[in-house]
Each structure stands twice: as C-alpha cells, then as structure tokens.
Amino acid sequence: MQIALYSRGFITEEVDNVLLLLAELESHGITPIVFEPFYQTLKSHLPFEKELDTFSCASDLEGKIEFLISLGGDGTLLDTLSYVRDTNIPILGINFGRLGFLASIGKDEIPAMVQALLNRTYEVDKRSLLHLDANIPLFGDVPYALNEFTIHKKDTSAMVKIHTYLNGEFLNTYWADGLIVSTPTGSTGYSLSCGGPVVFPEAGSFVITPVAPHNLNVRPLVVPDNNIISFEVEGRSDQFICTLDSRMEIIDSAVQLAVRREEFTLSLLRLEDSNFLHTLRNKLLWGIDARNAIGNR
Template sequence: MHVALYSRGFVKEDLEDIQLLLNELARQEIVPVVYEPVYKELCAHIQFSPDTNTFSRAEDLDGRIEFLVSLGGDGTLLDTVSFIRDKNIPVMGVNFGRLGFLAGIGRNAVHEVVDSLVSRSYVVDKRTLLHLDASTPLFGDVPYALNEFTIHKKDTSAMVKIHTYLNGEFLNTYWADGLIVATPTGSTGYSLSCGGPIVFPEAASFVITPVAPHNLNVRPIVVPDDNVISFEVEGRSDQFICTLDSRMEVIDNRVQLAVKKEDFTIQLLRLNESNFLHTLRDKLLWGIDTRNARGK
C-alpha cells in the first residue's frame, strides 16, 4: 500500500508526531509518498524508511496511491484538492493546526489513523466541489474549490456592486466588500464568519453570503446546487479579487464569471467515532454552559 503525506510545513513541536506516523506506516509495511518540499525540510530531523517516495505535482499521484493524509489545519487539507483533482483518492486530515473543521482527527490518534487505513474501518464523507467558469482562463487546471468561491474588492478600494443571477434570472445586486458562494463544507469557513448559516455536508445546496453589505436588509441565502450562479461586477476600481479556497487571482470587471457544482466529488475520511454534530459541538463549544451541568 502507498499513502501520500502532504503538509505545508512543520514546527519543532510536530516532529515527534510525524516520526510516530512514519513509524506506524513502516510497522504496517505501508510505503509513504511525501510531498517533496516538506521531505527535504524534514530529512535533517526525521528518520525515513529506505522505500520512501516523494511527489511534487498532481501527475505524481498515480494509481499506486490509495490514500492521502493531510498533516496540518483546514487550509492544508484544502491544498490537497489541487493534487488529487478527480483521481478519487480519499483524504484523511490529521489536525496539526488550530480549529480543524475538516482536519478533525487529533495528532494523538496517529495509531488509530494508520490502523483504520489498513483495516478499512473509516467512514467516507463525499463532499461537493464548486466549479468556476470564466471568460478568461483562471486558476489553471484547478478551476474548482472545496470550500468557497469569492469576489472581493481589491485593497482599500470602494465597495463593489455585484449583480447576481440564478440560471440567468436576476437575484440581487449586492453593494458590499465582496460576495461568497460556499459549498456545504465551506459553510463553516469564511461564510460563517460573515454571518452565513451552517449547512450539513450532505445538503445539496450553495450558500450565497455578502461580505459587509451596505444594505442592512440583505442576508445570506441558501440555493439548490443545481443552479448556475453568474455575476457582473461594477466598481470605482477596474480590478477586483477572485478566489477559490486559498488561491487568488486579480482580474478586471470585464471578466464574466459563473459557478456551478463540479462533476466530481472529494472523499474525506473520518474515524468511526467522529461525525458532523460532534465536530460542531467540539469546535464551536456548543453545550459548554454551566446550566447544562448534571444535577443543576
């Protein structure tokens, strides 16, 4: 079995857990395929098995790779989308970061992670992606996102007017700093911080959330994900920012943009005892109230 390992980087406190993970993989005779820039950094600190392979591009993840393990936070896991693309390689996120909605498995569960991959005792969550169509080529070979698509004003420029359409029918003009279209997975990310609702991962929907809207009666809206959402942008500045997850492009207001559901999904793996409700309670501290204490 070959398992790819991806990380943006590491700090001193991560080294013991990374070594433990590699030792567990070796114990199960699993060949690690490590992201090359991180492998080069770790060589001075970590003992790798002789059969360790590396990858640096999406093309390097061939049919040998059965799983990809993301070591970091949610941003690290989002990066893996540009590597696995439509290869149908399941991703398991081990949280070396902070909040960890997507990378929800703690670093203290390394043994359980490896055992679950070997025994196939994990749970598979299929997550919707959104796809960006534009009148000019954007985002290379990866015009899709797991969390969200955003349009945003550039730097300190004035707010923008974003004319928004559903399947060609006018929805609203948003006078705002920007606009977010989030998948259910992304509903707990940027959209949530801007007042958007939490949507269950299996919900077939997109969330449209304005960023700092000028009209106080404008609120986030949930729409079915079989809609094509298109945009026309106006503003005092000729340029604005367009993002897919953590990737960014600066474009001008002549570019035509539309988002829709991607044709393929991504598979996120979790351990059996974890689920979305558990994650909400854990990460958002729901139920942490002295009035809920037993006997009160």
C-alpha cells in the same frame, strides 16, 4: 497499501508526531510517498535510513496511492484538492493546526487512524465541490473548490457592486466589500464568520453570503446547488480579487464569472466515532450552555 503524505511545511514542535506517524506506518510495512518540498524539510530534522519516493504534482499520484494524509490545519487539507482532483483518492487530515474542522483527526489518534486504515474501519464522506467558469482562463486546470468562491474588493478600495443572477434571472445587486458562494463544507468557514448559516455537509445547496453589505436588509441566502450563479462586477477600482478556497486571481470588470456544482466529489475520511455533530460541538462549541450540563438537569 500505498499512502501519500502532504504538508505545507514543518513545525519543529511536531517532530515527535511525524516520527510517530512514520513509525506506525513502518510497523505495518507501509512506506509513504511524501510531498517533495515537505520531504526536503523533513530530511534536515529526521534521520532516514533510505530515500523515500516523493511527489510534486497530481500525475505523480494518479493510480499509485490509496490514501492521502494531510498534516496541518484546514488550509493544508484544502491544498490537497490540487493533487487529488477527480481521482477519488480519499483524504484524511491530522490536525497540526489550530481549529481543525476538516483536519479532524487529533495527534493522539494517529495509532488509531493507521489501524482504521488497515482494518477499513473508517467512514467516507462525499463532499460536493463548486466549479468556476469564466470567459478567460482562471486557476489553471483546478477551477474548483471545496469550501468557497469569493469576489472581493482589492486592498482598501471602495465597496463593489456585484450583480448576481440565478440561471440567468436577476437575483440582487450586492453593494458590499465582497460576496461568498460556499458549499455545505465551506458553510463553517469564511461564510460563517460573515454571518452565514451552518449547513450539513450532505445538503445539496450553495450559501450566498455578502461581506460587509451596505444594505441592512440583505442577508445570506441558501439556494439549491443545481442553480448556476453568475456575476457582473462594478467598482471604482479597475481590479478585483477572485478566490477559490485559498487560491487567488486578480480580475477586472470585463471578466464574466459563473459558479456551478462540480461533476465529481471529494472523499474525506473520518474515524467511526466522529461525525459532523461531534465536530460542531467540539470545534465550534455548538450549544455550550451551563444549563445543558448533566448535573443541572
């Protein structure tokens, strides 16, 4: 079994947890491939008897690994999409961050996680992605996202007008600070903080959520993900921000944008005793109410 490890950086407080993970893998004869910048940082904190293999781009992993482990928060896990791409390599996230909605495996579950990989006693969730098409090159060769696509005003400029179409038919002009199109996975992210609904991961939909709209009667909208959603942007500023997950590009009003469902999916692994409802209750405190306590029934 070949496993890759990815992390954005290294937090000194996590030394013991990284050591635990490496020891668990080594005890089962597994030597991981480590993201090159992460490995260089690790070497200054941890003793390695021999050099480990490293990777720095997607081609270093294709056909060589069975799983990719993300060490960090949800943002770190989102980074891994740029390395896994359409290879269908399953990703699992150990939460070294704060919320850990996607990176849902706790640090105390590291031994159980390694055992689950060895025994194949895990669950695989197929998560849909969205794809961005534009009339100019944007986001290199990774024009897709797991969470969301956004158009946003730049800096402190005035609100923007975003003319939005479904399959070429006019939907609405959003006067707002920006607009979010999220996948079901992304519905619990930026969209949720802007008033969007929670959508189950297996739902075949997009959520269109305005950011600080200047229309009181404009609300988030759920549409089937077989729609192509296109945009024209206007504003007093000549430039706007366009994002896919945590990646950003600066565009102008001449850029034509459209999002659609990506042709491939992303595989997220979870332990058997964890599911979406469990994560909702424990991470977002869904339904927490003193009246729901067992002793009060």
